[in-house]
Amino acid sequence: MRFALLFLFALSLPAYADETTPTPITPENKKEPESLSEVTVVSERSPDRVSKSVISAKVLRKVAGSSGDPLAGLQALPGVVSSGNGSEPAVRGSGPGDNAYYVDDLPTGNIFHFGGISVFNADLLKDFNLYSAAFAPHYADVTGAIIDVALRDPRTDRMGGKVNVNLLGADALIEGPINENQSFYFAARRSYIDLLLKQVEQDGITIQIPNYSDYQGKYILKMGDVGKLTFHIQGASDTLRLKIGGNSDLAQKQPVLAGNLAFNNKNSMQAVVFENVLFDTAFNKLALEHLAFDFSNSVGSAGNLYLAQDSWMLREQMTLPINEGHELALGANYERALTKIDADLKNATCTQFNPNCDLSSASQTQLVDQFYSHGWDVSAQDRKRIVPTVTLVTGVRHTYEDYLRKSYTEPRLGIEWDYTPNTLITAGWGRHNQMPIGQQVAKNFGNPNLSHLRADHSVLGVSHKMDTMWSWKAESYYKKFSELIVDDPTLNYVNGASGKAYGLEFLLKKDPSEEQLSGWFALSLSKSLRRNDITGESFRFELDQPVNATLVAEYKLDADYTLSAKWNGHSGTPYTPINGTSGTYADGRPIPNYAAINSGTLPFYHRLDVRLERGLQMDGYKLEMYFEWNNLYNQQNVVGYSYDPTYTQRDPVYPFVLPISFGVQAEF
Numbered sequence: 001m002r003f004a005l006l007f008l009f010a011l012s013l014p015a016y017a018d019e020t021t022p023t024p025i026t027p028e029n030k031k032e033p034e035s036l037s038e039v040t041v042v043s044e045r046s047p048d049r050v051s052k053s054v055i056s057a058k059v060l061r062k063v064a065g066s067s068g069d070p071l072a073g074l075q076a077l078p079g080v081v082s083s084g085n086g087s088e089p090a091v092r093g094s095g096p097g098d099n100a101y102y103v104d105d106l107p108t109g110n111i112f113h114f115g116g117i118s119v120f121n122a123d124l125l126k127d128f129n130l131y132s133a134a135f136a137p138h139y140a141d142v143t144g145a146i147i148d149v150a151l152r153d154p155r156t157d158r159m160g161g162k163v164n165v166n167l168l169g170a171d172a173l174i175e176g177p178i179n180e181n182q183s184f185y186f187a188a189r190r191s192y193i194d195l196l197l198k199q200v201e202q203d204g205i206t207i208q209i210p211n212y213s214d215y216q217g218k219y220i221l222k223m224g225d226v227g228k229l230t231f232h233i234q235g236a237s238d239t240l241r242l243k244i245g246g247n248s249d250l251a252q253k254q255p256v257l258a259g260n261l262a263f264n265n266k267n268s269m270q271a272v273v274f275e276n277v278l279f280d281t282a283f284n285k286l287a288l289e290h291l292a293f294d295f296s297n298s299v300g301s302a303g304n305l306y307l308a309q310d311s312w313m314l315r316e317q318m319t320l321p322i323n324e325g326h327e328l329a330l331g332a333n334y335e336r337a338l339t340k341i342d343a344d345l346k347n348a349t350c351t352q353f354n355p356n357c358d359l360s361s362a363s364q365t366q367l368v369d370q371f372y373s374h375g376w377d378v379s380a381q382d383r384k385r386i387v388p389t390v391t392l393v394t395g396v397r398h399t400y401e402d403y404l405r406k407s408y409t410e411p412r413l414g415i416e417w418d419y420t421p422n423t424l425i426t427a428g429w430g431r432h433n434q435m436p437i438g439q440q441v442a443k444n445f446g447n448p449n450l451s452h453l454r455a456d457h458s459v460l461g462v463s464h465k466m467d468t469m470w471s472w473k474a475e476s477y478y479k480k481f482s483e484l485i486v487d488d489p490t491l492n493y494v495n496g497a498s499g500k501a502y503g504l505e506f507l508l509k510k511d512p513s514e515e516q517l518s519g520w521f522a523l524s525l526s527k528s529l530r531r532n533d534i535t536g537e538s539f540r541f542e543l544d545q546p547v548n549a550t551l552v553a554e555y556k557l558d559a560d561y562t563l564s565a566k567w568n569g570h571s572g573t574p575y576t577p578i579n580g581t582s583g584t585y586a587d588g589r590p591i592p593n594y595a596a597i598n599s600g601t602l603p604f605y606h607r608l609d610v611r612l613e614r615g616l617q618m619d620g621y622k623l624e625m626y627f628e629w630n631n632l633y634n635q636q637n638v639v640g641y642s643y644d645p646t647y648t649q650r651d652p653v654y655p656f657v658l659p660i661s662f663g664v665q666a667e668f
Contacts, residue, residue, distance in 0.1 A: 050414040050428035057125035064566040065609030071118035078505035078522040091145035093501020093528030098144030119236040121187035126152040133457035134430035137379035137397035138331035143455035154183040166663030204248025208241035227276040235268035252645035259300035303345035311337035325385030349487040375401035501528040519553035539597040569606035574598035621668040628661040
């Protein structure tokens with residue numbers, strides 16, 4: 001449940017799949033081939049086309065600056081901006097915590113390690129469906145976006161494997177058939193920089209190099225011509241250690257942070273999925289999923305936190321054909337979770353509506369609790385072709401969770417109009433809710449009587465295929481937020497804020513082909529605002545980037561070498577300036593005097609990354625190598641400002657960028 005997973009203190013590409021039109025076989029053209037090669041049929045995983053972006057992992061993993069991680073390439077899509085924390089995306093005026101993630105149609109938690117590296121072996125990722133607004137009712141409710149990841153199936157021709165080594169870590173994959181009806185893969189990865197470089201020190205802070213590891217496995221058992229049983233296993237872990245010196249600027253501003261800080265995060269998933277054809281084209285998918293999550297931290301003298309959750313989910317999805325051009329999709333989920341909390345921490349009720357959030361002067365709060373929580377939802381979506389070129393999509397979702405004792409019934413509506421064979425017009429509207437993050441609803445620390453966050457999404461789009469390779473897409477959207485959370489001196493938190501986000505996105509894309517040049521240009525014009533309804537104060541959202549442009553290009557130099565580049569530029573994000581001090585805390589520290597929330601703007605951001613890739617076909621194995629130059633012209637982008645303990649001197653903060661990255665992958 002989002003309660004536990006978020007209790008932590010601390011391009012839009014056109015919706016077309018690659019299509020291949022088969023040539024009918026007749027007695028005149030029928031030939032007996034000397035040998036058969038593997039044939040891959042590519043099709044959409046979902047028929048929905050409203051505010052949907054589809055892109056293959058193969059394309060994203062080759063984006064310059066991604067270090068071969070497809071999820072890092074998501075930030076090259078329209079409407080997706082960097083959260084300042086690696087690859088975690090923020091979409092269309094919502095924060096990274098406002099997204100929901102699915103892997104092979106199974107709900108999952110965060111899919112990133114500390115620092116934004118994805119938890120998946122890049123070779124296993126097949127494609128992404130990104131739903132930026134008004135998504136289908138069978139997805140979990142959030143106010144941001146849905147990122148639906150598909151992992152490929154194991155190979156069935158022979159046993160094989162891959163070994164990959166890059167600048168940050170190494171991974172290995174083994175896969176293949178067991179017999180004609182069974183196949184599997186298993187992949188594992190671990191970082192190794194911590195084995196070579198133990199720690200670094202800067203400005204009185206010692207950082208032990210963090211380490212991460214992960215694994216993924218899939219086992220498929222085919223059951224005749226109409227059934228399939230799939231077993232999934234996944235897991236990931238992260239460890240981070242810091243030591244903050246007592247004389248450092250950070251410790252002088254926040255004395256409770258002085259000392260050792262430790263963060264440990266582990267999660268795992270096991271699932272079994274049964275898929276079968278009921279009759280004709282009716283399809284059923286039944287899944288039983290187990291998720292385990294374990295997080296602990298220790299922060300100087302601020303305290304300690306241990307949080308664990310063990311949850312089970314039963315998920316049913318059924319697609320029923322009514323008649324030609326008419327389809328009904330039904331879904332249901334039930335989740336039961338056991339949550340354990342042992343917290344003894346400074347309770348600073350920090351929100352985006354209060355920049356003056358002092359940890360050292362906050363009250364020490366304790367909570368030792370163990371409880372079960374339950375939630376369920378049912379959904380229905382009807383797709384009906386009302387005229388030959390127009391499809392009407394209607395849906396409804398009903399949810400209930402017993403922690404806050406809230407239930408919501410929310411409608412969805414979409415229209416897909418094939419104006420011409422190459423031009424698609426879409427429109428959609430949806431109402432969504434989202435449970436507040438765990439600290440805000442936890443006993444003692446928050447307010448267990450909060451309501452869910454609410455959002456209404458509206459979207460209108462046009463996409464056009466100019467020819468077999470070139471296409472463009474334009475989409476406008478409007479999001480209205482309500483019941484947002486603000487801090488409260490008595491109740492800790494209350495629903496007392498609102499907001500809105502709106503924008504226009506444009507994408508011009510050339511698909512990869514036998515030609516030398518491919519890539520895309522993405523432009524986003526947007527605005528995202530928040531309003532404290534209690535005080536009446538309005539301000540820009542912290543990740544508001546009114547203008548964001550990205551150019552991605554790939555050029556095949558010859559059969560072996562490929563050169564690619566990515567340039568991104570966006571208008572400066574907002575920040576809250578500090579204008580001197582206004583008195584002192586009880587311990588004598590100066591109190592910073594904050595200006596209006598997000599009233600400052602950082603300088604324009606721009607960066608160029610370049611990638612050179614080479615592929616070699618050897619006897620018995622295949623070798624792929626890449627080398628990346630990140631921030632090629634060494635632009636000193638400012639991502640914030642740090643102040644000295646007296647708040648009289650300000651220094652710019654620059655992002656950490658690895659100047660180079662490289663990797664070698666061998667396939668056998």
